Amino acid sequence: MHVLIVGASGFIGRHLAARRVAEGVSVTAAGRAPNRLSWRLPGAKAIRCDLTADRAEDWRERLAGVDAVVNCAGLFGDDRGYARVHTGGAIALFDACRAAGVGRVLQISALGAAADAASACHRSKAAADDHLAAMGAGIGFAIVRPSLVIGRGGQSSALFTTLAALPVTPDLGRADGPVQPIHVDDLVELLVRLLHAPLPLAVRIDAVGTEPMTTGALVAILRRWLGLSDTMRVTVRRWLIAAVARLGIGPVAREGLAMLAAGDTASVEPLVAMTGFQPVPIAQALARRPASDGDLRMARLAPVAPVLSAALALVWFAGGAIPLFVTPAATNMAWLARVGLSGGATTTALWAGALADIAIGAALLLRIRGAALAGIALMTTYTLILTRIAPEFWAAPLGPLAKNIAVLALSLAAHALETRHG
Structure with missing residues (x-):
C-alpha cells in the first residue's frame, strides 16, 4: 500500500506517518516544508503542498501510484484560513483523488463538525466532510471526527499539561462542558484499521475515548502522569476566562472557549462496532508512555515563555x-x-x-x-x-x-x- 498523508507535519499526521513507515508501508508525507518533513520522518518521501492555494490539477502528479490518502491538515484560531484549508483545499484534494482513481480517502474532521455548528472551524470542516460523502461510488471514504486528542506534541495536551503543572490548579467550573479525550496512539490505531478495512467504505466515525470527563478531571489525570501530588483547586470565573480570551493573552482563544462550553462527547459504541477496536481510558493510555523530567520541565516553562x-x-x-x-x-x-x-x-x-x-x-x-x-x-x-x-x-x-x-x-x-x- 502507498499512503499519502496530507498535513504530515501536524500532530496527528506525523504520528500516523511514523507508524506507517515503521510498519514498512510506502508513505508520502505532504506539507508546506518538505525539507523539514524529510528530517522528521526518515523513510518517508516528502513533497510540498499548500491547501491554501493548490487546485485539483496540482495534485495530479502527486497522486500517481497512491492507494490511499489521509487528510490530516488543519488549523485553529484562523477564521480567514478555515475556508481555504478546511473547505476549499480539502475539496480540491478530494476531487483530485476521484479523478486519479484513488480508492480510499480518510478525512480527519472534528467532533461536532456540522453545517449549523457555532464554531467556524467546525462549519468549515463539515463542508468538506459533506462534499466527500456526496461523491458516491468509486471512492471509499471514512470521515473520522476526533474529540480532544491527547499525546506528546499536541496543542491540547500542551495546554492541559501546563495547567496541571501549576502550583494551584485552575478549575474552569461552568465555563466548560464535558470532554471525551482519546490518546493519539489509539487514534492512529483506528486510522490504520480504516486503511485496511474492506472496500467499499463509506463511514463517519466519532473518535472518542471511553469516558466523558470535565477538563478539571483531565487536568488531574495529567497531574498524576507528571508525578505531582494533588494541589488546591481554584475556580476561575467564566467572565474572567472570556475577558482573557478576548484579549488573546491567555491559553484559551475565544473560539476554543465556545467549543469547551459546548462540550465534546459522543458514544464510543459505534466506533467499537465498526472497527472492533476499543480505545483505552486516557489515564491508562498515558501510562504507556511515562512522563519524564523533561515533560514536567516543559509544562512549567510554557507559561513563562x-x-x-x-x-x-x-x-x-x-x-x-x-x-x-x-x-x-x-x-x-x-x-x-x-x-x-x-x-x-x-x-x-x-x-x-x-x-x-x-x-x-x-x-x-x-x-x-x-x-x-x-x-x-x-x-x-x-x-x-x-x-x-x-x-x-x-x-x-x-x-x-x-x-x-x-x-x-x-x-x-x-x-x-x-x-x-x-
Whole structure:
C-alpha cells in the first residue's frame, strides 16, 4: 500500500506517518516544508503542498501510484484560513483523488463538525466532510471526527499539561462542558484499521475515548502522569476566562472557549462496532508512555515563555530609547569618544546602535525566529567593547556588566523556547 498523508507535519499526521513507515508501508508525507518533513520522518518521501492555494490539477502528479490518502491538515484560531484549508483545499484534494482513481480517502474532521455548528472551524470542516460523502461510488471514504486528542506534541495536551503543572490548579467550573479525550496512539490505531478495512467504505466515525470527563478531571489525570501530588483547586470565573480570551493573552482563544462550553462527547459504541477496536481510558493510555523530567520541565516553562520574551523585549527597547531620549548628548559623545569615534561618526553610531536595540525588541515581541540569538550577538559585542574601554564596570557596585550575564542566559532560554512554524 502507498499512503499519502496530507498535513504530515501536524500532530496527528506525523504520528500516523511514523507508524506507517515503521510498519514498512510506502508513505508520502505532504506539507508546506518538505525539507523539514524529510528530517522528521526518515523513510518517508516528502513533497510540498499548500491547501491554501493548490487546485485539483496540482495534485495530479502527486497522486500517481497512491492507494490511499489521509487528510490530516488543519488549523485553529484562523477564521480567514478555515475556508481555504478546511473547505476549499480539502475539496480540491478530494476531487483530485476521484479523478486519479484513488480508492480510499480518510478525512480527519472534528467532533461536532456540522453545517449549523457555532464554531467556524467546525462549519468549515463539515463542508468538506459533506462534499466527500456526496461523491458516491468509486471512492471509499471514512470521515473520522476526533474529540480532544491527547499525546506528546499536541496543542491540547500542551495546554492541559501546563495547567496541571501549576502550583494551584485552575478549575474552569461552568465555563466548560464535558470532554471525551482519546490518546493519539489509539487514534492512529483506528486510522490504520480504516486503511485496511474492506472496500467499499463509506463511514463517519466519532473518535472518542471511553469516558466523558470535565477538563478539571483531565487536568488531574495529567497531574498524576507528571508525578505531582494533588494541589488546591481554584475556580476561575467564566467572565474572567472570556475577558482573557478576548484579549488573546491567555491559553484559551475565544473560539476554543465556545467549543469547551459546548462540550465534546459522543458514544464510543459505534466506533467499537465498526472497527472492533476499543480505545483505552486516557489515564491508562498515558501510562504507556511515562512522563519524564523533561515533560514536567516543559509544562512549567510554557507559561513563562511569553513573559521571558516580553521582558527581554523591554530590556532592548530601553537600551535603544534611553540613549536617544534620556541620556544627555554630552555623555553619549564622551562614551563614544572612548571607542575612538568623533564628529559625525558619533551620531551615526549612536542611532545605529539604538535602532538595532529597538529592532531586536520588536523582533522578540513579533516572535521572529532568531531574534534572541541576534540579541545575544549584540549583547556580547557591547560587553566586549565595554570590557575593553571600561573594565572597571565589572567591579562597579551595581554590577552593570555582570548583569549582562543574566540577560545572556535569559536570551538563551528564550531561544530554546522558540516554536517553529510551517
